[in-house]
Amino acid sequence: MATAMTFPLRFGLPAKFTPIDLSADFETRMKRLHNQLASAAPNVSEAERLHLLLANQYAVERMLTEGVIYAATFLGRSDRNPTTATTAQFTVMVHDSAARGGRPLETITDALRSERPRAHTQLVDLPIGRCLAVMEDNRFQTLTDLLGRHTGVTHHVRQLQLIFPLVDRGQLAFFTISTECLRDWDEYVRIMAEICTSIRWADTGGSSISNVLDG
Template sequence: MTVVTDTPNSQRRFPLVFALPAQFRPVDLSADAATRASRLQEQLESSLPGLSGEQLLHVLLANQYSVERMLDEGVIYAATFLGRSDRDPNAASMAQFSVLTRKMAGHHRQPLEPVLESIRRERENAEAQYVDLEIGRCLVVMEDDRFSNPVRVTGEPTDTMRHVRQIQVIFPLVDRGKLAFFALSTECLWDWDDYVAMMAEICKTIRWAESDDEPSTISNVLDG
């Protein structure tokens, strides 16, 4: 199972654990853009040989943009999925899994209700509904959006428009006054249905950390 602390410098462990498919690799959120790009390129050339230079560049740029957004949002854990597309075996398919926490607005007996109301009121491209997992009632949000001004691998801004879909599972950590967000996002929209199914399987593994789970800094220890 994956064990995560609240922040890289915190000894207070995130209270939920989860398992990811073996194709996921942890993202070093502390690395610089060039280092991340170099590591990802090595991984691509090793695990997905035969990609064209254009395909490699697209994956590298998409990954860098995704990581920059996660850093801005305060993500505490991230992992990248890399594989071949089931729709086009000659193309790579990539998605980002992330975990973050946000302070809960006020104290509510039903903490997810104001979140659902806010999403329906303010996010035109999102659909949200309740779902019951083993850990309790969660809110599932699917969002389709376009973003401008991403960054290049070198860190320079561009005016390129990116089309991203994301599925989020939101769970209230009431005793901490926080909301936990588990998210899977991708620009590989042709594989979207497969990623939705993947996220559903990941959600089945989310559970409360047992007392004998060893605390650690941000790490990825998978069942395989």
């Protein structure tokens, strides 16, 4: 796993993304997101606000278990329904590559088609080089809500992931946007495309993961 100080790429994020402090405690994260919701969409119902808070907390828990090294939350009004809020998470991960040889993306594509048949894959050429785009829907259950009450709520999460091989390091970089606000998916695809075209190599002097470009 690469550390934040050795991540070799930079990227830009639109202004509505707010970095997530993955080291913060549960209460602090909830207060921050609640305040952001109150500012971005003050007229949403209490039920929707609770749903968005729960979805965000669930997403953060997954980030922590998956080894995310950078995360940010998008929060705004839905273009499809301006009376409601919309939210998504953007994350960056780095993992060692199991693929060997000179065609790691093709190897990964073959593995995904075999192991995750619902995933849609496509090779894309970006300024940094050839990458693999993966779009997938997943469903997960949370057994309790924010108050510890049993719910068994099913989360339908859609994600678009860009995989870029860091060949010299024997690693893969994963850039991912994910959301439960499926009505706004087309807008998130547009945002992800904008982020992907901004990815570039960091200066040779070194860069922190937090040194993202201005959106």
